[in-house]
Structure formats: C-alpha cells, structure tokens
Amino acid sequence: QVQLQESGPGLVKPSETLSLTCTVSGGSITSYYWSWFRRPPGKGLEWIAYIYYSGNTNYNPSLKSRVTISVDTSNQFSLRLSSVTAADTAVYYCARHSHDNPNWFDPWGQGTLVTVST
C-alpha cells in the first residue's frame, strides 16, 4: 500500500525559500500525478501545484510566481516556495492523484507544519 511522507524544515525565515520533499513508499511515482496542498491555521485546504512523473506541471494561479514543483527521484518529489511571509505558515500535505478522471486525491501524507517566523 502506497504511503506518503512529507519532510523539511519546520521553521523558515521571512523572505527565504521553503523547501519540502514528499517521499513515496510502497510504490514509485511513475504513471501518476502528484500534488502539494496546504492548510493555514484556522483556514481551509488550498491546492498548490501538481506534477506528472514525466514533468508536466500546473500551479495555483495565486501562488504560481513563487512555486516550483519537481520530481527528484523515482520515489520523491518536492516543493519550493520562495519569498515566504507569515501568510505561508501552514500544514503542508502531499497526495497522489487517482488514475481515473476527474482526479481525486488518495492517499495523503500526514502533513508537516511549516512556520514562517524570525
């Protein structure tokens, strides 16, 4: 059974770049789409970006100028968010897309809290 695990610094300074990795176990990232999401404290879920294992990407228009999603290895993909502010403080999740369309998201990683602060 596929499992996902987010990893990265839990504290990032304002104006710096947030970098997270999603590690997929029990399978490879081949032949699937993968996404990043976040949930700021007291707010709802927000989709950030998706990537196909071959490199096709799409981004949330509201974050597009600051976000990069990439495939690192056969079982890891990553997220970079530049010029962070306190508004980027959130729990960040990665998830796999379904094969069927329109895609749903399952499974999800457990999430990792990233705080933007000096």
Add this chain to the structure above:
Amino acid sequence: SYELTQPLSVSVALGQTARITCGGNNIGNKNVHWYQQKPGQAPVLVIYRDSNRPSGIPERFSGSNSGNTATLTISRAQAGDEADYYCQVWDSSSTVVFGGGTKLTVL
C-alpha cells in the same frame, strides 16, 4: 475562476442525518469529491465522483449532485464523524478548487 460555497458549520444530533452542501454554478455538470479532515490528521477521501464510496468508508456516507448544489449526507451520525468536510472539483483551467470547508458538530 470557479468558486465553491459551503456552510461554515453544520450541527446534527447523535444518530440523526447530517447534510453538508457545496454550491457552485452548474456544479451538477461537474464531478464532486468530498474529504473528511479530523483535527491533527490528514484529509481522507469519503466520496468520489459525486456518490461513490472508497473501500473502508461506511455506507452511512453518501453523496448527490444536481443543479447548483452537491450534497454530502451522513446518516446515523456518530461522535467520530465530527470533522471538517471539504468538497472539491476541477475547473476549466485544470486547477483544483476546494470549498471553504464545513465543520460538523455532533450533539
């Protein structure tokens, strides 16, 4: 961009039926997915493509979608159903849209 509207909160008595709505322009022409998120946990898919339950999701969870409203129905509500619920669709530019989320309270 496409927008989804959910009530901020819904309350239901223990054992009764809860209905959580998700409003959108002609949402009946789209496929809607629903997620449950309990405090401190990751979201869990509870309904996909309007009315389909993934394996492991109780039959008490059902969904419908018509016109401008999709609905997640939870029958015989239990204390363990307390969570935030999100509807999700894709818009025409291949981006993901979530509703604002609904907090379900079981009284």
